Amino acid sequence: VLDLSRTAGLWNDVAGLLLEMGRADEAIATAARHLDNPVDLIAFADDLADGKDPAKADRAIGLVESRLWEREGKDPTADAALLTWLGARYAALGRHDKSLETARRSFKVA
Numbered sequence: 001v002l003d004l005s006r007t008a009g010l011w012n013d014v015a016g017l018l019l020e021m022g023r024a025d026e027a028i029a030t031a032a033r034h035l036d037n038p039v040d041l042i043a044f045a046d047d048l049a050d051g052k053d054p055a056k057a058d059r060a061i062g063l064v065e066s067r068l069w070e071r072e073g074k075d076p077t078a079d080a081a082l083l084t085w086l087g088a089r090y091a092a093l094g095r096h097d098k099s100l101e102t103a104r105r106s107f108k109v110a
Contacts, residue, residue, distance in 0.1 A: 032067070041064065045089075
C-alpha cells in the first residue's frame with residue numbers, strides 16, 4: 001500500500017502510513033517535502049503530536065514552525081491557520097510565553 005500511495009502521489013497517505021509503521025523520521029521528511037496545504041500539514045502534525053511523547057510534540061511544532069518560516073507572508077490564510085495551530089499547541093503544552101508570542105504574530109497577519 002505504501003508503494004502504491006507513493007506512486008500515486010498520495011502524500012497524506014504516505015506520511016500517515018509511515019507514522020503508523022513507526023518510521024517517524026521518514027514520515028516527517030515526507031510531510032515537510034510534500035504536504036503543501038496547511039490543512040494537510042496540520043492534520044499530520046496532530047497525528048504526530050498525538051500521545052504522550054513530548055519529543056514528538058516538539059517535532060510536530062518544529063515541522064509547522066519550519067513551514068511557516070519558509071512561506072510566511074506569501075499566503076495570509078495559510079499563515080493564520082499555522083499560527084492558530086501553533087498557539088493552541090503551545091498553550092496545551094503550558095508554554096505560555098510561546099503561545100503569547102504566536103498570538104502576537106497572528107495578530108500581525110490579520
